[in-house]
Amino acid sequence: MNWTTKLLSWYSENKRSFVWRSTKEPYRIWLSEIILQQTRTAQGLPYYKNFIANFPSISDLALAKEDEVLKLWQGLGYYSRARNLHATSKYIHFELKGVFPNTFKELMELKGVGDYTASAIASICFDLPEAVVDGNVYRFLSRFFGIDISINSSTAHKEFKMKATELMDVSQPGEFNQALMEFGAIQCVPRSPNCSSCPFAKECVAFNQNKIQSLPVKTKKTKVTKRHFNYLVIKDPQERYLMEQRTEKGIWKQLYQFPLVESENQIFTFSELSNIEKLPLRKPNKIRRVTLWNHDPIIHKLSHQTLFVHFWSIEYEDLLPQGHTKQQLQKLAVPVVIQNFMANFFSNAK
Numbered sequence: 001m002n003w004t005t006k007l008l009s010w011y012s013e014n015k016r017s018f019v020w021r022s023t024k025e026p027y028r029i030w031l032s033e034i035i036l037q038q039t040r041t042a043q044g045l046p047y048y049k050n051f052i053a054n055f056p057s058i059s060d061l062a063l064a065k066e067d068e069v070l071k072l073w074q075g076l077g078y079y080s081r082a083r084n085l086h087a088t089s090k091y092i093h094f095e096l097k098g099v100f101p102n103t104f105k106e107l108m109e110l111k112g113v114g115d116y117t118a119s120a121i122a123s124i125c126f127d128l129p130e131a132v133v134d135g136n137v138y139r140f141l142s143r144f145f146g147i148d149i150s151i152n153s154s155t156a157h158k159e160f161k162m163k164a165t166e167l168m169d170v171s172q173p174g175e176f177n178q179a180l181m182e183f184g185a186i187q188c189v190p191r192s193p194n195c196s197s198c199p200f201a202k203e204c205v206a207f208n209q210n211k212i213q214s215l216p217v218k219t220k221k222t223k224v225t226k227r228h229f230n231y232l233v234i235k236d237p238q239e240r241y242l243m244e245q246r247t248e249k250g251i252w253k254q255l256y257q258f259p260l261v262e263s264e265n266q267i268f269t270f271s272e273l274s275n276i277e278k279l280p281l282r283k284p285n286k287i288r289r290v291t292l293w294n295h296d297p298i299i300h301k302l303s304h305q306t307l308f309v310h311f312w313s314i315e316y317e318d319l320l321p322q323g324h325t326k327q328q329l330q331k332l333a334v335p336v337v338i339q340n341f342m343a344n345f346f347s348n349a350k
Contacts (some may be wrong), residue, residue: 005169006200007167007183008179010183010199011183013183014187015179016041016186017210018041018045024086025125026126027058030100032048034081034117035076037081038077038078047076051296055161056066058093059093062093063087064086069083070254074339075336077302077336079253079255080253088112091110102126103126115157116131119131119132127172127173131161133160133161134178136182138156138184139188140180140184140188141214142161143188143207143215146209152220161186163300171343176232224306226305227306227308228262228266229261230295231309232258232260232312234258234259235315238319238322239326240319240323240325242259242322245257255335257334257338262273289315290315298310
């Protein structure tokens with residue numbers, strides 16, 4: 001039994017059952033791949049089902065408002081994925097008359113679709129021999145073949161894609177790609193893989209040379225930036241709250257938040273905040289009470305940033321014409337750190 005046959009045999013016996021594996025419809029495969037980028041399957045599955053329930057077709061997604069899409073995406077992070085998802089659905093619906101592209105080149109031209117996603121759609125939906133390369137594939141192939149190229153180097157993707165293409169069963173490229181990723185996901189796992197039950201252990205370089213923990217190679221760790229966020233939770237006598245929408249480039253674009261003051265260091269006195277021009281009140285003298293809701297910062301980690309977050313509860317004497325009720329706040333797409341805060345804040349306020 002050769003390498004590829006062995007992999008496909010293992011997959012037929014061990015593959016997990018997911019709803020998107022019962023279809024070859026491009027819209028559903030594309031949606032699942034976008035959701036599962038940088039997201040664990042267990043976390044992504046409810047989002048996938050929710051999206052399908054609300055937007056059964058690509059036309060339904062295209063005709064939705066962006067706020068509706070972002071609200072459904074809330075909690076997944078990397079919100080540019082949701083915005084690109086929406087933009088691409090509109091492009092396919094309006095420009096391509098709802099017909100999903102069926103060539104690798106055309107798929108690569110879609111916003112938010114890179115080599116991995118295009119390869120997955122091309123192979124699964126259209127039986128095109130395009131090999132996928134993700135973290136699971138890097139790990140499995142680097143260990144088995146003893147490939148010590150750094151997986152975040154400029155040449156790694158090309159090298160690993162060539163190797164996966166050589167191994168591919170071109171008569172069933174979609175099945176092969178899913179088998180390759182599945183093996184890395186549940187058998188050749190990052191830490192403490194069960195090599196004793198691995199069908200490839202006998203020929204695996206990493207297993208036989210005691211390199212399981214050193215492969216794959218990854219260098220040049222990304223520098224993490226520290227930022228200090230102060231959210232102003234401003235409430236008027238009718239219990240309406242100020243909110244603003246993030247429009248600048250960067251994290252959480254188009255999501256809603258309480259007015260934000262970002263500082264170079266942690267701020268523990270409101271007098272420091274009140275000296276900042278961005279304080280969004282025309283009459284600061286109408287502030288009746290200020291409370292620092294959390295003295296210890298809430299630490300929220302993103303891929304390249306660590307946020308230290310404080311919430312300030314502020315009671316304002318005048319009415320806020322642009323204020324939102326609690327019920328209206330629940331309908332807005334907000335970052336998960338604000339979603340969690342609101343759940344605690346309003347629950348304790350009862």
